[in-house]
Amino acid sequence: SYVLTQPPSVSVAPGKTARINCVGHNIGSKSVHWYQQKPGQAPVLVVYDYSDRPSGIPERFSGSNSGNTATLTISRVEAGDEADYYCQVWDSSNVVFGGGTKVTV
Amino acid sequence: QLQLQESGPGLAKPSETLSLTCSVSGGSISSSNCYWGWIRQPPGKGLEWIGMIYYSGNTYYNPSLRSRVTISVDTSKNEFSLRLSSVTAADTAVYYCARRFYDTSGHYYFDFWGQGTLVTVSS
Numbered sequence: 001s002y003v004l005t006q007p008p009s010v011s012v013a014p015g016k017t018a019r020i021n022c023v024g025h026n027i028g029s030k031s032v033h034w035y036q037q038k039p040g041q042a043p044v045l046v047v048y049d050y051s052d053r054p055s056g057i058p059e060r061f062s063g064s065n066s067g068n069t070a071t072l073t074i075s076r077v078e079a080g081d082e083a084d085y086y087c088q089v090w091d092s093s094n095v096v097f098g099g100g101t102k103v104t105v
Numbered sequence: 106q107l108q109l110q111e112s113g114p115g116l117a118k119p120s121e122t123l124s125l126t127c128s129v130s131g132g133s134i135s136s137s138n139c140y141w142g143w144i145r146q147p148p149g150k151g152l153e154w155i156g157m158i159y160y161s162g163n164t165y166y167n168p169s170l171r172s173r174v175t176i177s178v179d180t181s182k183n184e185f186s187l188r189l190s191s192v193t194a195a196d197t198a199v200y201y202c203a204r205r206f207y208d209t210s211g212h213y214y215f216d217f218w219g220q221g222t223l224v225t226v227s228s
Contacts, residue, residue: 001168031212031213033214033215035152037152041220042201042219042220042221043152043201043215043218044218045214045215048216049208049210049214090213093165094167095154095165095205096154097144097152097154098151099151100152
């Protein structure tokens with residue numbers, strides 16, 4: 001089965017840039033989506049198709065995808081960005097989530 | 106605005122069947138470009154996809170849960186349901202329902218989620 005690997009945690013200072021990697025075999029050939037989950041809340045889609053944003057999501061959130069690594073980048077990080085982030089792909093008729101990354105600001 | 110709401114017992118006994126329903130409002134469950142899914146999250150852990158269903162009844166299930174999962178849809182009530190049999194403590198989790206949307210570029214993603222409901226498996 002397909003596996004997505006994320007770092008457990010990332011720390012970033014306010015105003016700096018956070019980068020969260022999602023590693024999977026040949027993930028660059030797949031459509032990658034990213035979700036933000038704050039404590040006690042449901043996940044929220046922040047980036048889809050590795051680089052597009054739903055309405056209402058700030059431009060500070062962006063994505064890239066190449067080779068075996070997809071990356072969610074959060075620019076000019078704010079305190080409100082502190083959350084867990086999950087990558088997700090569709091593989092062989094299965095939805096696959098990464099293990100999640102806790103971003104601490 | 107589309108809204109999804111999970112409902113069902115918050116407690117299930119070991120070896121019994123967990124049953125949840127997701128009510129959809131603000132949109133039709135019969136939309137041709139949507140699947141309707143279940144995702145769960147054990148306390149303090151990550152997201153695990155359970156499965157999903159199309160309004161016609163076509164389903165996809167997580168292979169690791171397939172033998173115990175049934176997802177069904179009732180278009181007349183605009184809702185879909187989850188049944189998970191032979192539950193154990195390992196099935197204790199927050200269960201979310203969500204819409205998987207198929208956009209014009211051919212990509213699929215979960216764009217609307219319910220608030221989630223905690224189900225505890227305990228005798």
